[in-house]
Amino acid sequence: MNLKCDVQYRRGDIGFKLTRVGVTGVRKPVLVRREGKNNTLNGALNCSLDIFVDLPAEQKGSHLSRNVEVLKEVVNESISNPVSGLENMASDICKKLLIHHEYAQTAEVNIVAEYFRGSITPFGRETFEIYKLLAKGKIIRGETVRKSIGVEVIGMTACPCAQQTVTEMLECNTDIPIMSHNQRNVCTVMFTLDDDVDIEADEMIDLVQTAFSSPTYELLKRDDEGKVVINAHTNPKFVEDVVRSALKSIVEKYEHLPDNVEVLVKSESEESIHKHNAFAERTATLEELRKEYGKITQ
Secondary structure (H helix, E strand, O other): OOOOOOHHHOOOOOOOOEEEEEEEEEEEEEEEOOOOOOOOOOEEEEEEEEEEEEEOOOOOOOOHHHHHHHHHHHHHHHHHOOEOOHHHHHHHHHHHHHHHOOOOOEEEEEEEEEEEEEEEOOOOOEEEEEEEEEEEEEEEOOOOOEEEEEEEEEEEEEOHHHHHHHHHHOOOOOOOOOOOOEEEEEEEEEEEEEOOOOOOHHHHHHHHHOOOOEEOOOOOOHHHHHHHHHHHHHOOOOHHHHHHHHHHHHHHHOOOOOOOOEEEEEEEEEOOOOOOEEEEEEEEEHHHHHHHHHHHHO
């Protein structure tokens, strides 16, 4: 059937440019394989994708089906040729969007995926933990694409302030960690990179785990549970400490990355004795962080 009516190309009634028009929450399985990498990020990931382009003022609508067609093309290709990373897939989709949307000047893709990998409890029991992988791509016509890769990790913090207060109130003089109130902490780390730079998601997860008072686990028997509590109260941290610990590890670990890499670290503690949450965040380039770290270590 040859349909000639294309309402999207008509002139809009009200001539404002729109920054982002697209589809959100498209769910697709994506096959990922990191060739030659020592990690567990291989196999199918359950992904939710948001796909956008801008829309000029003189055009009534965007061709939303083209977004889904591009995604279908990339996902189908991943079956025979798995993608090397979600951030690289986001970059690829951005480039294809500008081809399919000849009127667009920008394209943007956001991806969230559920990611499971094995872990070991303090007493050596195997468990399977869930994390979130975050990936983005953004391109301006005529320029190179910038991609982002990140992780969201759940851990535990113990409050240093409450611990010190309880210590003083009970007049304790011991090396045994004293009680405090705890928080479930959600920490997100994201890197924005040039298209030819890559970072391993598993390494990012490991880095975040060390920033908490203690990692948490899906399966805990009694001895593991006790050890997690002891570990956390031996290593109390504010929400600010989690962000700063992650930043320190990033500067130390990623010496090989270029200065123009942008870093986001944010941490939110779900409080147990308050009805509000505690939050901290830092965004900076690696160049900025390296200069600050140099002053700290002098």
